[in-house]
Amino acid sequence: MLYPSKLSIHHLAGGLPLLLWLLTGPSVSAETGAAERLQTVELDALNEEIASQQTINRLDNETRRMTDEYWALLARQAQLTRREAALEAELRGQVETLQTLRQQLPRVPPDADLDAFLQQLVEALDAFIRADLPFQREDRLKRVARLARLLEQPETSPAERLRQILFAYQQELEYGRTIESYDGQLTDQSDQSDQSDDGEQPWVSYLRYGRVALVYQHLDGQRGAWWDRESGRWQPxxxxxxREVRRAIRIARKQLPPDLVLAPLRK
Structure with missing residues (x-):
């Protein structure tokens, strides 16, 4: 039997640590790499979760904003529908009045006092304008004054007088179907603080919502007032x-596309 020499044992003992390092070294490195890869995967998953949550938050905010705008639009539409219903009722009444006048005209006997009948129509129109919203009141009353002078001209036939009176009624009827904005001096002023230093009335932008409401806004757009039928005064x-009136004025002047607008009214 052969036994290893001392030299062989010495060399074997010196190579043992190297062998152990070779056996253990790659295993430790593999475990470290696996741990790092696992940590990277976890970080990527966490980042994806954060990004997903941020996306969800943005969608929630956008949904809430769109929902608020939707309900605001529905509220405006409902208010406008109520205003249109009231306006249509008023227009129907005026149309019925004109139709009644046309129906009664053939029944007037030749010897009737037609001048008195036409005078009543002019007086009724004058009273209506004075009780109506004070928009362009001076021009409208001048139109009535021209009709009154027309009745005093004997060379004008009764048919022509009636035609012009009915035309004036038709013009008044059209005011209820339109929205209009125009500039002018403030009239029917109840707030003396709006007067200038020399006592003159300021220039403002008027806005008429058919016959539903009448408002004005100072030319700087910072403040305005609406006409209160009940009190017969301007209310701030x-x-x-x-802000809504400022937008409505731009719509009436075709500076913005048509849209729903709010009209100030007494509740």
């Missing part, structure tokens, strides 16, 4: 309605 506009 609230800031929110003042």
């Amino acid at each position: 506009l609230e800031p929110a309605l003042n």
Whole structure:
């Protein structure tokens, strides 16, 4: 039997640590790499979760904004529908009045006092304008004054007088179907603080919502007022309605596309 020499044992003992390092070294490196890869995967998953949550938050905010706009639009539409219903009722009444006048005209006997009948029509139109919203009141009353002078001209036939009176009624009827904005001096002023230093009335932008409402806004767009039928006075506009009026004026002047607008009215 052969036994290893001391030299062989010495060389074997010196190579043992190297062998152990070779056996253990790659295993430790593999475990470290696996741990790093696992950590990277976890970080990627966490980043994806954060990004997903941020996307969900943005969608929630956008959904809430669109929902608020939707309900605000529905509220405006409902208010406009109520205003249109009231306006249509008023227009129907005026149309019925004109139709009644046309129906009664053939029944007037030749010897009737037609001049008195026409005079009543002019007086009724004058009273209606004075009780109506004070928009362009001076021009409208001048139209009535021209009709009154027309009745005093004997060379004008009764048919022509009636035609012009009915035309004036038709013009008044059209006011209820349109929205209009125009500039002019403030009339029917109840707030003396709006007067200038020399006592003159300021120039403002008027806005007429058919015959539903009448408002004005100062040319700087910062404040305005609406006409209260009940009190017969101008009432200051609230800031929110003042912004709405500013937008409505631009719509009436075709500076913005048509849209729903709010009209200030007494509740």
